[in-house]
Amino acid sequence: MGGMKQASMHVSSLVLDETNPRHAKQTSSLEESIAALLEKGPDKLLRLARNIVQHGLNPTELIVVMTNGSQNVVLEGNRRVATLKLLNKPSLAPTEPLQRKFAAIANSGVVPRRVQCVVAENRAQAAHWIRLRHTGENSGIGVVKWNSAEVSRFGGRSTPTEKARILTEAVSDLFAEDAExxxxxxxxxxxxxxxxxxxxxxPEVRNRMGISFDGDVVLTSYPKGKLRPIISRLFQDLAGPVSVDKIKTKRQRNSYLQQVEDDLPKLAYRLDEPQKLANSTVGHDVGETTETSGSSDAPSKTSRRKRPDFEKRLFQSVSLRHVSLRTSEVLEEAKRISIDEMPNVAAIMVRIVVDIVVTDAAEQLGWKRNQADLKGRIGAALHQIDPAQDDSSLSDAWRFSQKDEGALVLKTLHSFVHSWQNNPLTSEVRKLSAAYGPLLSKVDELLEKKKR
Structure with a gap:
């Protein structure tokens, strides 16, 4: 880096930059510098702290320091160094709750004591590289960010964006003759x-459209001819007037499905088994047989049922952004669990995730009534979210949480954790995940509304 050298330095020897461009005004002490960084969002530094403890410092981005007398002033990497200092000495945080959180993270793993740094003689020597790091692409000489497709290709097949890319490829192949x-x-x-x-x-959108995923293969539950109207409408709308603000929430997506009802395939044409969305036979639609079968829309059979991808993992379509940091992290970790491969862990986590989300909401929103047991906590959340009980996406959650069937379901949830004689069925876990997933999403939407 322009003649600069590398050196290993102890965290305690590094001094935060009091003229850091991130600060609105110059700071005058380590505590002030840390407080200024935390003001921009303590959750970000907490996440960074947890990532450092779990994975270490990013070896592809070294900290840049400038030697100023006996001090090593951090020119690049102030957030990382501040986080390391907080992990090594949580009392530097300005509030007791933050001190406890950083201490807990530090106790959960290994905190680096030394860091690899690049040493500059002065600010000017490092300025060119720091500017490129923080001011965008700069016509190609800076950091060129990946677009969503590139991020998705790197991230693997499981993300919604990557599934979207896979779908675009399948649609382009299947409808290659449709230029529009x-x-x-x-x-x-x-x-x-x-x-x-x-x-x-x-999942509801996929179900109504009749598409699912098996790895990187798109499956369809309808013949090509019956699928074309909704595929054409969806891509036309997304390429044109339907922005993210119109499909952000579950309720908005349900509203969209109602608007395109005439374009959705009719259940009467649903195939007995999902089939690959591709031109597998020249001249014939997916799921359609030859004319000798008597109907161009007659389904062909497959040897076994293919389970849609959203049934394979817990709460796969749920994303929580307004619950507490730890609650959202528990959910994300639970979503990695394969129901078929780890049914016991999956069963336990269904109960735990539902409980901590409704409990988190009760604490944030000050709900005091009906908090003594899980049934009460779920019921309190449902009554707050859907008091008229007219939200179809919550019908199973209501049914599983009330009266006779509700008592049985909640007893099952309890036994998943406390009864070692109970061997959970994967079908039970799947059913509960599908039933309570919409509740978790609605709780998060409610928290968003209350925070505005």
């Missing part, structure tokens, strides 16, 4: 891929 549709697909792939991912990340 291909134009809309290209627009969505380049600029609206995350919007498509938001739509097909919703």
């Amino acid at each position: 549709l291909l134009k809309d697909v290209a627009t969505v792939r380049e600029a609206r891929l995350t919007n498509l991912g938001r739509m097909i990340g919703d």
